[in-house]
Amino acid sequence: MRPFTFERPTSITAATQSASQLGAKFIAGGTNLLDLMKVDVERPTNLVDISALPLRDFGATAEGGLRIGALVSNTDIASDERVRTRYPVLAQALLNGASGQLRNQATAGGNLLQRTRCPYFYDVFMPCNKRQPGSGCSAIGGYSRLHAILGASRDCIAVHPSDMAVALNVLKAEIEVHAPSGVVRTLPISSLHRLPEETPDHDTTLAPGELITAIILPPPPAGRQAYRKVRDRASFDFAVVSVAAVLEVAGGTVRDVRLALGGVAHKPWQPHAAERELVGSPASTDFFLAAGQAAVAGARPQPANEFKVTLAERLIARTLTDLAATGG
């Protein structure tokens, strides 16, 4: 690890102002940042520890939703009675990620800001546009089994690793952000992460020094929710492909459906055309499979990950079939 200075501010303003300086980084749980500092991928010169900030609130909103402070741990979100009964897709996504130890340490805000696990991003001896803009992408034409099939660019085919972010997309969560200027804004989770385009070094749309202070869940959508994840081992691994789904069925017909895919793109992928196509259709496996095919119709896989296209189609079909069978 390279040398850095360390501070633990007690006000959000002080924290955001410190973090807006060149070379500064926020640290909360530290599970991803310290890992990356040890392999020399992240090289902050000043760490702004936000653990003393008042961001552990976890309560109901006036609108009937939930507000989750950025410092609430992944375990505490997944264990919350209101999350487990009203937002089960969020609890399932969190419990299907990382290990018990990591979930205890990792925070809500940090989960959203974790960086890709692309092996070339981690290997400082290999070109990587995300780590070093302009150096090239080693994954294109290299080991690309776990990389993007949708929304990738000529500069980057990395995928976003968060399970929680995928679930938050179907829940239409809002992200509260404090800027160093003192301005507070909220943005939909779907606008937080971005596609790589020509600047894959930017994972999110946040400006320097901007701090995620809370995740705001609107009241839960009608219908049933599920998170299903395919990974290379049964526990403690990142998604090969995952799906978050909300399905509302009335009289055997799909009344509403929301889908988001993980492990396929630089951000949680929302196949809105497939959702629209499915509304009004019979709630049966044939139509769910058609929706799955529509969801990845624009896929441009690498030679090593063509299987992800079929996997995503079937994962959507299977998840929706199960949801319909449980009374979606």
Place this chain on the structure above:
Amino acid sequence: MTHSSPSPSAITRRLLGFASIMAAVFGRELQAQTKAPAAMPETRPAPPVTKLTTRLTVNGKLQELTLDPRTTLLDALRDHLALTGSKKGCDHGQCGACTVLVNGVRMNSCLSLLAMRSGDEIVTIEGLAEGETLHPLQHAFWKRDGLQCGFCTPGQICSAVGMLKEIEHGVPSAVMTSVAAMPSINASEVRERMSGNICRCSAYPNIVAAILDTQQGRAG
């Protein structure tokens, strides 16, 4: 072979095996118990940064350490407090050998800076036994032979202590049919919840058995 009396070398092997098991579950060498821990030398020259002072409680004892901000909790425990029970396996949060309890909750000490733990209460494998009386999980690991080389054992035991407390507090898991239900203690729950602790000797069946042993007689 008609007699079962072991040869002297077999006895030696068994005694050595016993010593290493005790070292693994206690988290320290048996011989080291009477000696005051010697301060470990710095492994690299002092960096051009300001050292930070961190006060925290480790195994019930207040500690004050003034160290390079880069020092992880794991390195502070091992290299500066001579608590070498917590192990550095991968140093990246993947193996769980460094697992300790932070304010009663299991965490990977390799992925935490000491400076981030100011004011916290840390319990390591060395802090689990009551004098020479093993913690029930330490006893169960010894009894069930829940290890081979013993390197991962302190992390496994600390993780199991935290894991059982999580179940008690109703923390759900990915293998539950419904996340809204109350969790129970069974082999599949233990396997899922202990997936952050790798054992390269693959002592998993005995580790699971040891953990379940401590739950005998409890509702589950």
